[in-house]
Amino acid sequence: MMRAWILPMLLVLSGSAAATGLIFRGSPGTAAALLLAFLALAGVNSPLIFPRSIGALEAQHRSAADGRPVVFWRPGCKYCIRLRIRLGHSYRQLHWVNIWRDPAAAAAVRAANGGNETVPTVVVAGQPHTNPDPEWVREQLSPFNGRSSRT
Incomplete structure (x- = not known):
């Protein structure tokens, strides 16, 4: 069961890390858009759909x-x-x-x-x-x- 969630979790973590970096550089709007894109990819690649x-x-x-x-x-x-x-x-x-x-x-x-x-x-x-x-x-x-x- 855990194997099914590895890719979605990696996408969420990667998106979170990238968004955090963008926030610290002063681009909260870009960070939010990037995080939403990574969350969408994680959702599509999860068993939830x-x-x-x-x-x-x-x-x-x-x-x-x-x-x-x-x-x-x-x-x-x-x-x-x-x-x-x-x-x-x-x-x-x-x-x-x-x-x-x-x-x-x-x-x-x-x-x-x-x-x-x-x-x-x-x-x-x-x-x-x-x-x-x-x-x-x-x-x-x-x-x-x-x-x-x-x-």
């Missing part, structure tokens, strides 16, 4: 029951962030699994990607798709639009 992760086995069971795709992701991954943001509210219809919290999920991703933990890996109908286009993922959700999600 993703839905609550479930375990890989639970996601596979839910996907088998409702047919919705499973997304394997990790905090700080720019491609995962891109997928999450470009999906908009549709992200709630997916089953999200953080590979840093679940060793079985990391193993599943390695098995699908030749030993690499390449994310996002989206599993649709049992078939893994590595870093798919967000529009393609949204198309996979079209049968589920209008229904409430269970995640």
Whole structure:
């Protein structure tokens, strides 16, 4: 769990240090803007923008029951962030699994990607798709639009 917060914490600390230096040099406005930018980057790279992760086995069971795709992701991954943001509210219809919290999920991703933990890996109908286009993922959700999600 701690590993997921390393990058956001480093961004907050770096932004704080840079802002402090700017304040001492007499640029409080620039310091505030810089700190806000670092805080925004920390927020985007934190696990907070993703839905609550479930375990890989639970996601596979839910996907088998409702047919919705499973997304394997990790905090700080720019491609995962891109997928999450470009999906908009549709992200709630997916089953999200953080590979840093679940060793079985990391193993599943390695098995699908030749030993690499390449994310996002989206599993649709049992078939893994590595870093798919967000529009393609949204198309996979079209049968589920209008229904409430269970995640």
